[in-house]
Amino acid sequence: MTSVSTEITASKAGARTKQARPQIGHVTRYAITYIILLLGVVVSLFPYLLAVLTSLKESNQIFSGAPWTLPNPLTFQNYVTVMTQYNFLAYMWHTLLFAVIVTLGQLIFSTMAAYAFARIDFPFREQIFWLYLSTLMVPTIVTLIPLFLILRTLGLINTWAGLVLPYVLGTPFGIFLMRQFFLTIPKDLENSARIDGAGTMQIIFQIILPLSRPMLATLAIVTFVPAWNNFLWPLIITNTDNLRVLTVAVASFSSNFGTQWGPLMAAGFITLAPLLILFFLFQQHIVRSIHLSGFK
Amino acid sequence: MQKLRRDATGASLNAVGVAAITAPRRRKERRFKLLQFQAYAFILPSFIGLLVFSLIPIVAVAVLSFFNWSLLGQPTFIGVQNYAKMFSSSAFWHTLLVTFYYVLLNIPLQTILALLLAVLLNQNLPGKGIFRTIFVVPWMATAVAMGTIWQWIFDPQYGSLNTFLALFHINGPAWLSSTTWALPAIAAVNIWQYTGYNMLFFLAGLQGIPSDFYQAASLDGANRFEQFFSITIPLLTPTLFFVLVTDIIGSAQVFDTVYVMTQGGPGKATNVINFEIFQQAFEFFHAGYASALSMVLFAILIIITLIQVLFFRSRIVYDLS
Numbered sequence: 001m002t003s004v005s006t007e008i009t010a011s012k013a014g015a016r017t018k019q020a021r022p023q024i025g026h027v028t029r030y031a032i033t034y035i036i037l038l039l040g041v042v043v044s045l046f047p048y049l050l051a052v053l054t055s056l057k058e059s060n061q062i063f064s065g066a067p068w069t070l071p072n073p074l075t076f077q078n079y080v081t082v083m084t085q086y087n088f089l090a091y092m093w094h095t096l097l098f099a100v101i102v103t104l105g106q107l108i109f110s111t112m113a114a115y116a117f118a119r120i121d122f123p124f125r126e127q128i129f130w131l132y133l134s135t136l137m138v139p140t141i142v143t144l145i146p147l148f149l150i151l152r153t154l155g156l157i158n159t160w161a162g163l164v165l166p167y168v169l170g171t172p173f174g175i176f177l178m179r180q181f182f183l184t185i186p187k188d189l190e191n192s193a194r195i196d197g198a199g200t201m202q203i204i205f206q207i208i209l210p211l212s213r214p215m216l217a218t219l220a221i222v223t224f225v226p227a228w229n230n231f232l233w234p235l236i237i238t239n240t241d242n243l244r245v246l247t248v249a250v251a252s253f254s255s256n257f258g259t260q261w262g263p264l265m266a267a268g269f270i271t272l273a274p275l276l277i278l279f280f281l282f283q284q285h286i287v288r289s290i291h292l293s294g295f296k
Numbered sequence: 297m298q299k300l301r302r303d304a305t306g307a308s309l310n311a312v313g314v315a316a317i318t319a320p321r322r323r324k325e326r327r328f329k330l331l332q333f334q335a336y337a338f339i340l341p342s343f344i345g346l347l348v349f350s351l352i353p354i355v356a357v358a359v360l361s362f363f364n365w366s367l368l369g370q371p372t373f374i375g376v377q378n379y380a381k382m383f384s385s386s387a388f389w390h391t392l393l394v395t396f397y398y399v400l401l402n403i404p405l406q407t408i409l410a411l412l413l414a415v416l417l418n419q420n421l422p423g424k425g426i427f428r429t430i431f432v433v434p435w436m437a438t439a440v441a442m443g444t445i446w447q448w449i450f451d452p453q454y455g456s457l458n459t460f461l462a463l464f465h466i467n468g469p470a471w472l473s474s475t476t477w478a479l480p481a482i483a484a485v486n487i488w489q490y491t492g493y494n495m496l497f498f499l500a501g502l503q504g505i506p507s508d509f510y511q512a513a514s515l516d517g518a519n520r521f522e523q524f525f526s527i528t529i530p531l532l533t534p535t536l537f538f539v540l541v542t543d544i545i546g547s548a549q550v551f552d553t554v555y556v557m558t559q560g561g562p563g564k565a566t567n568v569i570n571f572e573i574f575q576q577a578f579e580f581f582h583a584g585y586a587s588a589l590s591m592v593l594f595a596i597l598i599i600i601t602l603i604q605v606l607f608f609r610s611r612i613v614y615d616l617s
Contacts, residue, residue: 122335146352264444
């Protein structure tokens with residue numbers, strides 16, 4: 001059979017046979033690609049599957065059975081317990097507020113500073129920028145102690161101001177990211193605007209920001225998610241229920257009386273769900289955009 | 297129209313001309329000063345934040361490293377004793393070794409995987425948006441919840457990993473209880489967590505490469521491998537630089553997964569430097585010693601970053617033309 005078909009294909013013009021070969025290679029390539037991707041999906045999601053199964057089990061089944069067995073009976077009790085017996089709606093609101101405030105601050109102040117570093121020539125510009133970068137290299141575990149003491153001196157322990165201040169004025173990472181991006185925007189755009197008499201604020205709002213919308217979306221995600229998941233700082237700076245965030249609340253399920261796995265996993269998912277929704281909404285902007293950053 | 301006389305720079309020289317030069321020049325100077333003022337004004341908020349919440353604590357830690365302090369009472373000045381104790385302590389060097397080994401296990405594999413996934417998802421594949429989202433999902437979980445799950449997966453008797461290996465008649469090790477496998481296990485969790493996140497940056501870098509380069513190369517007869525190594529990799533060096541610098545700094549400071557999964561053990565097999573710093577400060581109450589450790593880590597990271605800057609300086613490619 002094969003000899004007949006190759007004879008037929010060979011007898012046709014060279015272009016035909018050349019077309020036949022890449023098609024088979026194409027299929028193999030796609031197959032391998034999808035196999036690798038699906039493997040990645042399994043590896044990425046498998047731990048979450050375990051978490052979901054646990055969150056839907058009753059507590060005696062969690063202790064008796066192996067983690068991957070199906071819930072029997074399937075119960076949503078853990079989720080109900082978490083949302084009602086513990087103040088999780090309030091915690092979610094606090095976390096949301098914290099993450100939104102920090103993200104807005106990052107978007108505003110880091111962008112401002114990044115524009116200055118990228119587009120305005122001023123004395124000590126490079127030195128100041130490297131000063132910002134070097135602070136990323138100091139482990140925060142011990143700097144938390146003086147930071148805590150500073151805030152205590154300012155009387156800001158267990159306050160909203162104390163919670164957000166270290167983050168809300170912009171961070172070196174955000175400034176680094178936006179500066180890299182601004183460096184890739186063609187200078188001619190700005191120069192011609194300045195020749196036409198535009199002021200800096202006009203340039204920023206009418207030229208720079210519209211071009212930066214995708215990168216700003218990236219910065220937003222990369223700020224929001226870690227803020228949402230921030231554990232150590234809220235743990236240290238807040239100690240009452242009216243400021244508690246989700247991460248601290250979830251950790252409390254792992255307390256002195258042993259761990260309540262079911263509610264812990266349910267709480268974990270309640271913490272994760274809003275992030276998933278947000279990312280899915282934002283992800284298009286991110287990917288279409290980051291390429292402009294160039295990272296020069 | 298009176299003909300304007302011009303000097304060497306082409307600027308006009310007659311009376312009208314003089315007024316025509318000096319007025320814009322004065323305006324330029326004013327604009328220049330205004331720009332500089334704006335620059336400082338734009339930086340001011342973040343600088344205040346940096347100063348109060350970053351620089352002052354860092355300086356405080358640097359100063360504290362010369363003191364003995366139990367977090368209660370007054371610190372006592374002991375000069376360089378913390379550093380002397382540190383450099384003569386085999387436990388300290390072991391910690392550095394563990395951290396270095398961890399970064400070695402973690403970063404190369406993570407970077408290559410992230411690049412691979414980015415290359416795969418850079419094509420026009422149906423469902424690529426879903427794949428991209430799924431691969432980033434591990435990055436969004438909190439360490440507490442996911443660390444716990446991974447502890448279950450690594451459980452020697454009931455864990456999914458050993459059960460899976462048993463299907464192939466492989467007797468899986470004790471993972472988190474094994475001094476050989478605990479650190480690789482932690483590295484694996486970290487790779488799981490951050491590969492998707494890094495993939496995003498590589499995806500962006502890939503999308504920034506103009507397709508003309510690939511078209512020209514395939515016209516010249518280059519196959520996909522040759523194109524990858526002569527076009528893709530060089531033009532990805534800016535992204536690679538950013539990813540490597542930030543990832544090495546980040547992974548050298550790993551803490552969450554170690555804290556949740558192994559607490560530095562078994563023995564001291566996973567005692568990375570950030571965990572040691574945490575224990576010294578908050579469990580043994582040697583805040584001065586912990587500060588000294590932090591300063592040493594800072595110095596090491598600066599050196600490593602400088603090495604990377606120098607390595608990439610001559611190798612970063614922005615344009616192949």
